[in-house]
Amino acid sequence: MTRRTLLQSLAAGAPLSLAALSGSNADGQIAHPSRGMPSPIIKDISVIATAPAGLRLSVVKVTTDQDGLYGYGCATFTQRAELVNAAVEKYLKPFLAGKPADRIDDTWQACYNSSYWRNGPVLNNAISGVDQALWDIKGRQAGLPVYQLLGGKCREAAACYSHASGAEIPETIDNARRLMEQGFHHVRVQVGVPGMAGYGASRGSAAVAALHRDPVFDPAVYMRRAIRLLEESRKQLGDDVELLHDVHERVSPNQAVQLAHAVEPFRLFYLEDVLSPEDIDYFRQIRGRCATPLAMGELFNNPHEWTPLIANRLIDYIRIHVSQAGGLTPCRKIAAFAELFGVRTAWHGPGDVSPIGHCANVTLDVVCYNFGVQEYSSFNDRLREVFHGCPELKNGYLYPNDASGWGVEIDEKAAARYPYGYGEAGRHRDLNGGWDVIRRPDGTVIKQ
Ligand code: GCO
Ligand code: MG
Numbered sequence: 001m002t003r004r005t006l007l008q009s010l011a012a013g014a015p016l017s018l019a020a021l022s023g024s025n026a027d028g029q030i031a032h033p034s035r036g037m038p039s040p041i042i043k044d045i046s047v048i049a050t051a052p053a054g055l056r057l058s059v060v061k062v063t064t065d066q067d068g069l070y071g072y073g074c075a076t077f078t079q080r081a082e083l084v085n086a087a088v089e090k091y092l093k094p095f096l097a098g099k100p101a102d103r104i105d106d107t108w109q110a111c112y113n114s115s116y117w118r119n120g121p122v123l124n125n126a127i128s129g130v131d132q133a134l135w136d137i138k139g140r141q142a143g144l145p146v147y148q149l150l151g152g153k154c155r156e157a158a159a160c161y162s163h164a165s166g167a168e169i170p171e172t173i174d175n176a177r178r179l180m181e182q183g184f185h186h187v188r189v190q191v192g193v194p195g196m197a198g199y200g201a202s203r204g205s206a207a208v209a210a211l212h213r214d215p216v217f218d219p220a221v222y223m224r225r226a227i228r229l230l231e232e233s234r235k236q237l238g239d240d241v242e243l244l245h246d247v248h249e250r251v252s253p254n255q256a257v258q259l260a261h262a263v264e265p266f267r268l269f270y271l272e273d274v275l276s277p278e279d280i281d282y283f284r285q286i287r288g289r290c291a292t293p294l295a296m297g298e299l300f301n302n303p304h305e306w307t308p309l310i311a312n313r314l315i316d317y318i319r320i321h322v323s324q325a326g327g328l329t330p331c332r333k334i335a336a337f338a339e340l341f342g343v344r345t346a347w348h349g350p351g352d353v354s355p356i357g358h359c360a361n362v363t364l365d366v367v368c369y370n371f372g373v374q375e376y377s378s379f380n381d382r383l384r385e386v387f388h389g390c391p392e393l394k395n396g397y398l399y400p401n402d403a404s405g406w407g408v409e410i411d412e413k414a415a416a417r418y419p420y421g422y423g424e425a426g427r428h429r430d431l432n433g434g435w436d437v438i439r440r441p442d443g444t445v446i447k448q
Contacts, residue, residue, distance in 0.1 A: 054423025060129025071136030075129030
């Protein structure tokens, strides 16, 4: 019974029950004023498949039974986008249609367990799309940005790093300087390996001898160049800039121990993915040998991967790809868990995360006390043509949108102008956005 009806009943001299006076409903439950927010019901779930920047993005749209109330969520696994989209359309849509849209963790648990076999990149990304969309809906319904639903800001904006690379070291250092002039205090530096398919930088034109015709990569050659790159970067860029480097699991476990130790004098902000998920037990050896800060996690999509590393303080930064872990709901729990062990966040933020996914990243960045740094990749004009309301970068800091929900509207007509395959060529297009093989000179396939 609202205060107004109570006063009307009093004025009318109507007999009043104890329940009415105590504001509880008929069965004695204390009825809290619910700001008139009827529970929205999931009416439809669809996927917006678009590639404005030449990377296949999957964005889930959850539409409710309330006019104009819908939400978006990132489900981007660009190397297997079609499989994620099918998981959403064929499995999550029939499973969730007709269910309430305002019970986010319950819905997450239901989706997570509905396949019996769980975790893994395809199913987690699909669940993430729905999860993030439900947070968007709750924010839109409440008239609040999602960061307010999570308790509000711990900081105004998220310090970001961007990528400086080059075929040769001087080029990388020049590009790093340019980013510093734009206000970035954190810069990731990568250098190519001549003639080889290195990570994060072009290979130049040199020819490399190999026992096969596939792209080549030699970890030992890369390692020597990476050490020189970081030495030169620290020397030429000075002490103030925070330097990051991504090994991208391209060396053997023992080389990883050597590399982390060798770059210790250059005081990195962190060394990323020096090991692959299959070799995380080697972190103990690295910890035993040096204090180089370590970041890991973009490849993780199972709690068995991140829990021991965090609980045993074997890494300093958890770098999960939010949709690979299943969305905002699990990642805010991972962040809280990491805070207990002094591990900070550095959510994965490359071009194969949609602008909605970047909204989820920066939301976690501003609300979680144990924020470390945020990877930034710029939103080109075509992305902004499709996604209105992308987070804004100012002076090396990323600011969440203050509009309700994620504060992003998607122009679906524009999205359709950039279908999957847009901007792709050769094998990349033949492989539907997947990656081709890279081998060591002797022909051994490498982890990329
Ligand atoms: C990073 C990552 C990316 C990944 C890419 C895979 O640190 O940003 O390593 O560059 O390779 O997201 O699709
Ligand atoms: Mg990486």
